[in-house]
Amino acid sequence: xxxxxxxxxxxxxxxxxxxxxxxxxxxxxxxxxxxxxxxxxxxxxxxxxxxxxxxxxxxxxxxxxxxxxxxxxxxxxxxxxxxxxxxxxxxxxxxxxxxxxxxxxxxxxxxxxxxxxxxxxxxxxxxxxxxxxxxxxxxxxxxxxxxxxxxxxxxxxxxxxxxxxxxxx
Ligand SMILES: CC(C)(COP(=O)(O)OP(=O)(O)OC[C@H]1O[C@@H](n2cnc3c(N)ncnc32)[C@H](O)[C@@H]1OP(=O)(O)O)[C@@H](O)C(=O)NCCC(=O)NCCS
Numbered sequence: 001x002x003x004x005x006x007x008x009x010x011x012x013x014x015x016x017x018x019x020x021x022x023x024x025x026x027x028x029x030x031x032x033x034x035x036x037x038x039x040x041x042x043x044x045x046x047x048x049x050x051x052x053x054x055x056x057x058x059x060x061x062x063x064x065x066x067x068x069x070x071x072x073x074x075x076x077x078x079x080x081x082x083x084x085x086x087x088x089x090x091x092x093x094x095x096x097x098x099x100x101x102x103x104x105x106x107x108x109x110x111x112x113x114x115x116x117x118x119x120x121x122x123x124x125x126x127x128x129x130x131x132x133x134x135x136x137x138x139x140x141x142x143x144x145x146x147x148x149x150x151x152x153x154x155x156x157x158x159x160x161x162x163x164x165x166x167x168x169x
Contacts, residue, residue, distance in 0.1 A: 006058075006105070008112045011035055011046040016055040022095035024134060030093055031060055038062070044092055047116075049109055051097070059096035059109050063116065066090040066130055072152045077160070081127070088158070089117045091131045110145060114159075114169055121161055128160045145169070 011017075017032045031046075038044035044062040051058040067085035070078040091113055096105045117129055131147060133139040133155045146167055147157035 006108055007050045008047050008109065009050070011039065011048050011060065014055055015048055015057050017057065020057045020060070020095075021098050022059075022101075023098050024095060026134070027093055027095040030062075031057070031095075035060075035062065047109075047112070049105060049112075051100070057097065058100050059094075059105050061094040061109050061113050062092040063113060064090050064092055065124075068130065068150075068158075072150050073158065074148070074151045077148070077158075086127045087125050088128045088130045089120070089126045091129060094131075106141065107145075110142075111169060114164060118161060118164060126161055128158045129164075131157050131159075133157060 011031075013036075017035070020031050021028055035044070035046045039046055044064045046060060046062045048057045049059040050056065066088050068088060070081040070083065070086060073081070091110075094106065094109060094113070096109070114129065117126055120126065129147075131142055132153075133142055135155075139149075139155055139157065142157050142159075145159065146163050146169075147159045150156040150158060
């Protein structure tokens with residue numbers, strides 16, 4: 001029998017934010033104390049994957065618009081980019097509940113975020129997805145999917161949308 005598809009939906013008041021625990025206090029606190037406010041202020045959209053009981057959050061991510069200067073990228077990636085700010089989307093946070101880590105949910109959430117950004121880019125141009133990895137393990141997680149480091153910051157990573165199209169992600 002096929003597994004039921006994972007539901008990923010915008011964070012709302014019916015989601016139990018207090019029960020979420022991923023092991024990174026900053027990421028737990030963001031969901032519990034700041035995410036709803038960021039949505040209201042239109043500085044982030046937050047999406048949650050639903051767990052097996054009502055309201056339970058299995059994982060979440062946040063997305064916002066951002067931009068960077070071409071000089072921040074390695075020279076080969078900066079080629080052909082303009083001298084004004086390059087539009088991008090930032091995956092501000094990504095976390096999976098401790099009890100569910102290592103089962104493919106992080107990958108599912110990352111691919112869900114990528115697909116939403118690709119869809120949005122048909123309306124508003126996005127050159128690349130940017131992520132600030134919290135630690136070296138997180139860097140390794142993102143590198144598996146083609147993210148590469150900015151020239152300026154080792155843990156700031158980017159994935160151009162044309163790479164996504166080439167990889168068929
Ligand atoms: C990082 C995180 C989101 C990954 O989610 P997950 O559900 O555990 O990961 P998945 O099971 O989907 O793993 C996908 C792949 O990444 C690898 N992976 C998982 N966690 C990893 C980590 N922390 N570092 C490096 N690789 C990792 C897995 O081995 C797997 O690769 P494989 O299919 O070749 O085995 C999750 O562990 C988490 O929430 N950690 C705490 C918060 C955090 O550090 N978030 C990163 C924000 S910058």
